[in-house]
Each structure stands twice: as structure tokens, then as C-alpha cells.
Amino acid sequence: MNSLEAKFILEACRSGDLDETDPKIAEAIQSMESDPELSQWFAASQEFDRAVIAKLKAVPVPSELAERIRAGQKVVAVQARWNRREWLKLAALLMLLAALAGLLIPRMRSHDLATFRNDMAHFMDHQWDHAFDLPDPDFTTIKNWLASQSDSVQLELPLTLASSRTIGCKTLSWHGNKATLICFVPKGAGTVVHILVVDRSAISDAPGEEPQHARLPNWNSAIWSRGDKTYLALTTADSAKLEMCL
Numbered sequence: 001m002n003s004l005e006a007k008f009i010l011e012a013c014r015s016g017d018l019d020e021t022d023p024k025i026a027e028a029i030q031s032m033e034s035d036p037e038l039s040q041w042f043a044a045s046q047e048f049d050r051a052v053i054a055k056l057k058a059v060p061v062p063s064e065l066a067e068r069i070r071a072g073q074k075v076v077a078v079q080a081r082w083n084r085r086e087w088l089k090l091a092a093l094l095m096l097l098a099a100l101a102g103l104l105i106p107r108m109r110s111h112d113l114a115t116f117r118n119d120m121a122h123f124m125d126h127q128w129d130h131a132f133d134l135p136d137p138d139f140t141t142i143k144n145w146l147a148s149q150s151d152s153v154q155l156e157l158p159l160t161l162a163s164s165r166t167i168g169c170k171t172l173s174w175h176g177n178k179a180t181l182i183c184f185v186p187k188g189a190g191t192v193v194h195i196l197v198v199d200r201s202a203i204s205d206a207p208g209e210e211p212q213h214a215r216l217p218n219w220n221s222a223i224w225s226r227g228d229k230t231y232l233a234l235t236t237a238d239s240a241k242l243e244m245c246l
Contacts, residue, residue: 002129004174006032008172011176051096113203113205113223116202116203117214117221121217121219133168133169134168135168136166137167142182155180156226156229158245160186161193166182177199178199179196182195189237189244193233193234193242198230198232199230207224208224209224210224215239216234219236220236220239221234221235222242
């Protein structure tokens with residue numbers, strides 16, 4: 001399990017709610033032992049949860065509220081009797097929570113095109129274990145399976161790729177955004193073309209429909225957008241063969 005997959009699992013676990021009998025959670029916890037950055041991220045996330053819980057517990061509950069509920073009476077505007085000092089304390093609490101969320105949950109903001117391209121290349125080079133969620137040679141089968149997992153996965157790929165044999169697909173998390181990897185074997189390319197897809201809104205400077213090519217240390221790449229998705233192609237084939245696929 002790589003750090004992106006571990007984050008995807010761990011961010012669903014609240015403070016003090018780690019069920020280590022769950023094999024996925026246990027594997028994610030084990031990943032932290034060899035990944036200091038992942039361990040630091042999880043500690044900050046848990047600290048944020050504890051801060052929220054502590055602040056919510058500090059908000060006073062009207063003493064007569066339980067009696068009114070048990071008596072079946074309508075609860076009306078209990079907060080209206082709060083004095084000005086209590087309202088100021090609540091406002092300060094909300095501001096604190098907003099500030100903590102901004103500091104501890106940066107994964108929800110957009111990132112630029114270069115970050116997406118470099119992060120995905122790093123994932124392919126160092127983190128991917130070459131396992132698939134669905135290994136299958138038929139793109140139609142993969143597309144239908146992805147659509148069954150999420151209504152938001154609607155893929156529009158060039159005809160050369162869409163008609164090519166596939167190896168399989170995998171979903172992963174990128175800064176809190178769902179990304180999809182599909183591996184194709186186009187005729188004439190001589191090697192695999194890896195396509196990584198993310199929501200267009202996740203990239204602050206998402207490109208247009210014309211592919212933008214770039215050479216990375218281990219890959220030739222091309223990135224473009226179509227509809228509400230942005231697509232990144234990574235391959236060891238030369239740029240001319242990659243361009244033929246697009």
C-alpha cells in the first residue's frame with residue numbers, strides 16, 4: 001500500500017476510532033512505520049479531530065433540554081436566551097475551527113498542472129505496486145466498472161486509445177481528489193501508455209483539449225482536458241509514437 005492509498009483510508013478514521021482488526025486499516029497503520037511524512041500527516045489530522053471534539057464538548061447544553069425532549073415538548077429557540085458573551089465565544093470557536101481546517105486540510109485545494117504531472121510520475125516510479133483494482137484487456141469493461149463505482153467517472157479518450165487493448169485500472173487519491181489509472185497497449189506504440197485521470201476542477205491551471213507535451217526523467221508525457229476531466233499520458237515510448245496515440 002502506498003502513502004496515497006493509506007491517506008485515503010486513514011482520513012476516514014476519527015480520533016480514537018482505529019479498528020486494527022480491519023485488514024485495510026491495519027495495513028495503512030503499518031505503512032506509517034516506514035513513512036515519516038504519512039505519520040506526521042496522520043498525527044496532525046488526529047489532533048484536529050481531538051480539538052474539534054474538545055471545543056464541541058465545551059459548548060454548554062441547557063439543563064432543561066433533556067426534560068423537554070422526554071416530555072415530548074417542542075424545543076424552540078433555546079439559543080435565543082444566550083447572552084452576548086456566549087455568542088462571542090461561539091463565534092470565536094467557529095473562527096478557530098475554520099483556521100485549523102485551513103492549516104491541517106490543505107489537500108482539498110486545487111494544485112497546478114506541474115504538480116499533478118510530477119506527483120503522478122513519482123507515483124508510477126516509486127509507489128505503484130503494479131496491482132490493479134480490475135485487471136481486464138477490454139476498455140469497455142473497465143469503463144463500465146469505473147462508472148459503476150462512481151457516477152462522476154465519465155471518460156472521453158482519443159479513439160486510438162479507446163480501441164486499444166488494456167491491462168487494467170486502479171483508483172487512487174491525489175491531495176484528497178480521486179484519480180484513476182488505466183494502462184493501455186496501443187498498436188504501434190511498442191510499449192504501455194498509462195493514462196491518469198482527475199477532475200478538471202482539481203487543477204488550477206488545467207489545460208485545454210490540445211495536449212501539452214513534456215519530457216520527464218523517465219517518461220514522455222502529454223496532458224489535456226476534455227469535458228470535466230483532465231488526462232495525463234505517461235509512457236516510455238518516444239514522443240512521436242505518443243502523439244500518434246492522441
